[in-house]
Amino acid sequence: MKRIDCLRAIYGDIADCAVVTIxxxxxxxxxxxxxxxxxxxxxxxxGLASSLGLGIALAQPDxxxxxxxxDGSVLMxxxxxxxxxxxxxxxxxxxxxxxxxxxxxxxxxxxxxTGSDLTGIAVAAGIPNATTVTDLDGFTAxxxxxxxxxxxxxxxxxxxxxxxxxxxxxxxxxxxxxxxxRALRT
Amino acid sequence: xxxSAGNSKLVYEALLGVGVEVMTALPETWLVHLIRLAExxxxxxxxxxAKEEEGVGISTGVHLAGKRSAxxxxxxxxxxxxxxxxxxxxxxxIPLLMLISDRGHLGERxxxxxxxxxxxxxxxxxxxxxxxxxxxxxxxASTVAKAMxxxxxxxxxxxxxxxxxxxxxxxxxxxxxxxxxxxxxRMGGAP
Numbered sequence: 001m002k003r004i005d006c007l008r009a010i011y012g013d014i015a016d017c018a019v020v021t022i023x024x025x026x027x028x029x030x031x032x033x034x035x036x037x038x039x040x041x042x043x044x045x046x047g048l049a050s051s052l053g054l055g056i057a058l059a060q061p062d063x064x065x066x067x068x069x070x071d072g073s074v075l076m077x078x079x080x081x082x083x084x085x086x087x088x089x090x091x092x093x094x095x096x097x098x099x100x101x102x103x104x105x106x107x108x109x110x111x112x113x114t115g116s117d118l119t120g121i122a123v124a125a126g127i128p129n130a131t132t133v134t135d136l137d138g139f140t141a142x143x144x145x146x147x148x149x150x151x152x153x154x155x156x157x158x159x160x161x162x163x164x165x166x167x168x169x170x171x172x173x174x175x176x177x178x179x180x181x182r183a184l185r186t
Numbered sequence: 187x188x189x190s191a192g193n194s195k196l197v198y199e200a201l202l203g204v205g206v207e208v209m210t211a212l213p214e215t216w217l218v219h220l221i222r223l224a225e226x227x228x229x230x231x232x233x234x235x236a237k238e239e240e241g242v243g244i245s246t247g248v249h250l251a252g253k254r255s256a257x258x259x260x261x262x263x264x265x266x267x268x269x270x271x272x273x274x275x276x277x278x279x280i281p282l283l284m285l286i287s288d289r290g291h292l293g294e295r296x297x298x299x300x301x302x303x304x305x306x307x308x309x310x311x312x313x314x315x316x317x318x319x320x321x322x323x324x325x326x327a328s329t330v331a332k333a334m335x336x337x338x339x340x341x342x343x344x345x346x347x348x349x350x351x352x353x354x355x356x357x358x359x360x361x362x363x364x365x366x367x368x369x370x371x372r373m374g375g376a377p
Contacts, residue, residue, distance in 0.1 A: 020247075040250070045274035048243030052274075055247020055255070058208060058231055063251075079236030080243075087233060177250070177278045185252045 001136050003097045003159045004029045007068075009140040013147055014066050017093075018184055020053045021068040022046065024104030025163030026097060030068065032164065035171060037183035043173045047077030050084060050094060057089035060184065064091050064147065071098040071112045078121060084152065085126030093146045094127075094154040099161040107161060119156045130154040188355045193323050194219030197285070197348070200330035201256050206283070207231060208248045208255035210241035216287040216353040217258050238263030242270035246280045254334070256283045261290065261306040262299075264345070271313060271343055281337035281344075288319070288347040293356075310345050317345035321352050 003026065011033050019039045021027045027041035042049045053067035074081070074096055084094065100113035112118060122130040129151060133139045139157045146153035198220055201209070209224045210233040211217065224232040235241050241257040248255040259267070264286050275282040289296070290303015310317045316336060320326055330346065337344040350356075 018251075042274070044277055045243065045270055048239070048246070048270055048274050051240040051243025052247040052250075054233070055208070055244035055249075056251045057247075058233065058244075059248045059251035059253040077237075077240065080240050082236050083233065083240055173277065174279060181250045181252070184250055 001134065001139065001157065001159050002162060003099070003157070004032075004164075005136055006097070006139045006143070006157055006159065007033060009136060010143045010147070013144055017064040017066045017147070018053075018056050018060070018180075019066045019068060020049050020056070022049045022070050022073045024070070024167065026068055026070055028164045028167050028169060031169050031171065037179050039176075040180040041169070041171075041173070041176060046073045047080065049073060050077060050080045053092055053094070054080075054084055054087065054089065056184065057092040058087065061089070061091055063184070064093070065089070066093045066095065066147070069094060069096045071096065071100060071110050071118060072102045074118055075110055075112075075116070078125075081122050081125040081127065085122075088127070088152040090150045090152060092152050093143070093149075094122075094152070095143060095146075096154065096156045097159050098156050099159050101161045103161050103163050104167065119154065122154045122156075127152060127154050130156070132156045132158065134158045189216055189219055190353055190355045191219045193326070193352050195223060196323055196326045197320065197330070197352075198223040200327045201285075202230075203327060204331050204334040205254045206256045206334075207253050208233065208244070209258060210235055210244045210255060211258035212236075212238050212241070212260070212263055214260040214263075214287055214289070216289070216348060217260075220258060220285075235259075237266065239267040239270040242267050242274050242282060245282050246274050246278060249280050249282075254283075256285055258285045260287045260302075261347075262302045264306065265302055265309060268309070268313070271315070275343050276313070279341035281334075281341050283334055283337050284343060284345045285320075286345055286347050287353065288349045291350060293350050293354075306347070313343075315343050315345050316340075317347055319347045319349050321349045323352065326352070
C-alpha cells in the first residue's frame with residue numbers, strides 16, 4: 001500500500017476538514033493532489049502535528065480536524081497520545097502513515113520496524129478506537145468511518161517506504177500559515 | 187504551602203482579562219493555585235500536558251483557530267520546549283504567551299533548580315524572546331495585558347517570568363537563610 005494512494009482515496013472526504021500534516025513526503029503528496037486553504041503542512045517541529053490538531057479541535061469543536069502523521073513524528077511525541085486520549089476531542093481523526101522509516105531523511109528505520117506497535121501504544125494510551133490497516137480498501141473504510149465518527153479515532157496505515165521524487169512545494173510556509181488561519185476563521 | 191494564592195488569582199484574572207480561553211500547563215509547585223483556578227473555571231479550557239513542548243503545538247493550533255491561549259510551565263519546561271518554540275511558534279509567527287515560573291533564581295533552596303535558573307534569561311535572550319518579570323502584584327494586570335498586546339502585534343512568543351517575590355510567600359526567608367544548622371548540601375524543599 002502506498003501513502004499517496006491512501007491520500008487520494010480520502011481526498012474528497014477531507015475537503016471540508018482542517019487538515020494538519022507533518023513535513024516531508026506526506027505534505028508533498030497531499031499538496032500534489034491539490035492544495036486547499038484548509039490544508040496546513042507543519043514543515044518542522046516534528047511530533048507537534050497532533051498537538052496542533054488538538055489545539056484546533058478544542059478551539060473549534062464544530063469543525064472536523066484531521067491530523068496526518070507519520071511513525072517518526074508520533075515516536076517523537078508519544079506523550080502527546082496520552083494528552084489526546086485525555087481530552088479525546090470527538091471531532092479529531094488521527095491518521096498515521098507508518099512506513100517504518102524516516103524516509104525523508106535517508107530512510108533509516110524507526111522503532112516500528114522492530115516491532116513497536118503504534119496502534120497498540122495508542123490503545124494503551126487511552127484511545128480505544130485505534131486500528132491498523134494494511135491494504136487500501138481497509139484504509140479507505142477505516143479512515144471514512146473515523147471521519148464520520150463522533151469520537152477520537154486513530155488509524156495506523158502500514159505503507160511502503162516510498163515517496164515523491166521531489167520535496168519542493170510552491171507554497172511558502174508563512175503563506176500556508178496565514179491562508180490556513182483565515183480559512184479556519186471564516 | 188506558601189505559594190501565594192492571592193497573587194496567583196491576580197495572574198489568573200489578568201489572563202482572563204486579555205481573552206485567554208485555553209490554558210495549557212504542566213504543574214509545578216508555584217503554579218498549583220493558577221492551575222486549580224483554571225480547573226475550577228467552566229469557561230476555561232485547561233489542557234494538562236505530558237511534556238511542555240506539546241503546549242507550544244496546542245497553543246499554535248488554538249491561535250490558528252482564532253482563540254487566545256497561554257502556556258504555563260516551569261523554566262525547565264521552557265528549556266525542554268526550545269525546539270517547539272523555534273520550529274513551530276517562531277517559524278510560524280505564533281503569538282505564544284508563556285508564563286514561566288522563575289525557579290533557581292535568588293532565594294532558591296532546591297539545588298536541582300539552580301542550573302536552569304542560571305540560564306533561563308540567557309536562553310530566552312538567545313532565542314530573541316522578549317521576557318519581563320512579573321514581581322509587583324500591582325503591575326500584574328497591566329504587564330500581562332502589554333505582553334499579550336506585543337505577542338499579538340509581533341506574532342511572536344513573549345515570556346513572563348513569575349518570580350519568587352510574586353509567587354512565594356516566605357516571611358521567614360531571611361532567618362532560614364542564615365540558619366547555619368542546616369548543611370548547605372542538605373537544603374531542599376518541594377520540587
